Amino acid sequence: MRLGYDLEGxxxxxxxxxxxxxxxxxIVEYSRKTHFSDVNVPPQWMQWLRHTRYxxxxxxxxxxEVYRQERMKVLAAQADARWAAKPSALDAPDKQQPVQMLQSQDPSSGIRQMNVDQEAIDNHAAEEKDTAADAGAPTLKTRKRMRTEPKDSPWKQAPKNPGDEWQPAQWSPGPAKRT
Structure with a gap:
C-alpha cells in the first residue's frame, strides 16, 4: 500500500x-530519474522507514523543513558576517589596539603610563646610550667566560658507558664455497 511521496519524487x-x-x-522506491549514487532520503522519511516515527x-x-533549512543558512551567513567584523586576537599586532601600561600610585617608583609612541622614543634613546657606552668596552676576545663548570661537577664524575669508544670492525666477505 502506497503511503506517500517526498519532494524529490x-x-x-x-x-x-x-x-x-x-x-x-x-520501503522506498526511488524516482526513475535519480541515479543510485544520488539518492537522498529526507530525515523525516528516514525516521518513518526505521519505525521511529509512527x-x-x-x-x-x-x-x-525545507524553509527551515533555508532560513538557517541565511542566519548562519549573518552570524559569520558579524563574527568576521569583530577584531581577532590572532590579528597582526599592528592591527590591534595598543595596550596601555598600568600607572603606579607611587611617583618615585619610576613606573609611569606611556603610550606606544613614547615607548618607541624611550627605546631608541636607550639604544643610543648603550652604543655610546660600548665604545670603550672590552672586545669579545678580552672578555672572560661568564659561566664555567665547577671543578667537582657530577657530570665529570659520572661513569662512562662501556660502548662509547666501540666501533664496528671492518668486514669483507670471504670467497664463496662451492658445493
Whole structure:
C-alpha cells in the first residue's frame, strides 16, 4: 500500500511482513530519474522507514523543513558576517589596539603610563646610550667566560658507558664455497 511521496519524487510503501505478521515492512522506491549514487532520503522519511516515527510526514511538514533549512543558512551567513567584523586576537599586532601600561600610585617608583609612541622614543634613546657606552668596552676576545663548570661537577664524575669508544670492525666477505 502506497503511503506517500517526498519532494524529490521518491515514493514510500508499507505492507505486512511475511516473516513477522505483527510488524509492517516499509520501503522506498526511488524516482526513475535519480541515479543510485544520488539518492537522498529526507530525515523525516528516514525516521518513518526505521519505525521511529509512527505517522508519515505530510507535504506541509516537508515544505516547512525545507524553509527551515533555508532560513538557517541565511542566519548562519549573518552570524559569520558579524563574527568576521569583530577584531581577532590572532590579528597582526599592528592591527590591534595598543595596550596601555598600568600607572603606579607611587611617583618615585619610576613606573609611569606611556603610550606606544613614547615607548618607541624611550627605546631608541636607550639604544643610543648603550652604543655610546660600548665604545670603550672590552672586545669579545678580552672578555672572560661568564659561566664555567665547577671543578667537582657530577657530570665529570659520572661513569662512562662501556660502548662509547666501540666501533664496528671492518668486514669483507670471504670467497664463496662451492658445493
Amino acid at each position: 521518491n515514493t514510500y510503501w508499507e505492507f505486512k511482513d511475511n516473516l513477522n505478521a505483527n510488524r509492517f515492512r516499509r 505517522e508519515p510526514p505530510s507535504i506541509a511538514d516537508q515544505k516547512a
